[in-house]
Amino acid sequence: MSRKISYPLVAPDTLQVSVTSRCNLRCSMCNLWEDRDKGQELDFAQIRDVIDQSSSWGIGEINLCGGEPLLSEKCFKIIEHGKKRNMRIILTTNGTLINEDMARRIAASGLDIISISLDGVTADVHDKIRGIEGAYDKIIKGVGFLGKACRELKSPLIKVMIFTISNKNVEDIAGFINLAKNLCVDSIYFTSLVMDNVKLFSQSEDTNGLWITGDRLKILDKMIDEITSPLQQRYRFDYPSFGLIKKYFRRQLEPGSWTCFAGFRRFVLCPEGTIQMCGETIGHLKDESDIKKIWFSEAAQEKRKKILKCRNYCLQDCHAREESANLKNVFKMDFLKRR
8 A cells, every 4th residue: 555655654674774885795786895985884873773763663674784794893783782672683795704703603693584695606607796706615614604503503593595697697597506405505595687786776788798688598597497397396486576587687577567665665774874765865864863754754755756657677675575575484484494
């Protein structure tokens, strides 16, 4: 109903806290690490206030991301405070900073879900996409350390590996399943490349050759069909975006294929204090500390109107209520199935 009348009737589902724009990778599909404001980050007290407001408002989940959130000394303070407010905490990381000590710290933190990005079955593929040699090996070791720490500490942490499908790794889709099995990962999630990781609706020029086109689409079809065959019973792919990947890269999505809830389901706090919807600023904590006033502001309403007219569907789970609900079930069931 909120989306139909273009006015939020309930609190957002999730508070997204982009802890920092600093990052130790240089990914082909991302320019966030180039952020000129990366030195201007909110302090923990400011973020804590937003968490308290969010919890009182009825938001039950925090999604920590970056940049690379584990580069920030505030990351574990946020997890600790969020758990005190009985909120579900998800951490999205590139995984390269997870050594033995970090793994134990994560496992003991109370974190509910950790999502680790891995975009290739081999170091050659992953590291070329992510821009730093040696990243793949650090992630593989980190996932192992995390599994060991969770077993030793009897942590219920759910470990998810995220694979961003692009022209550079389309052949690795099927192999990714076996890699995840070998690493004893609880769940996996395939997401589709976006041309601009900040403004998700953007259809900017593909200067890095990441979009899948031409005969490469046949490889995509083959990989998708292979991993959804009856022989593949390890992981579930019954979230809405997965069934649309083939059409997405062919740019064949139509109104009704995908329902975007950007501007309704996620409150996005950026490192320097701006509040954004689809990469566009609707407010700043330095001007208004009451997050509800920002959420219901005229700037927010104008942005929601633009979002309703958008047809450049990005298939990102952060903007789809049905996607998010399905993923919670997928992650939960995959986790229980492996216990």
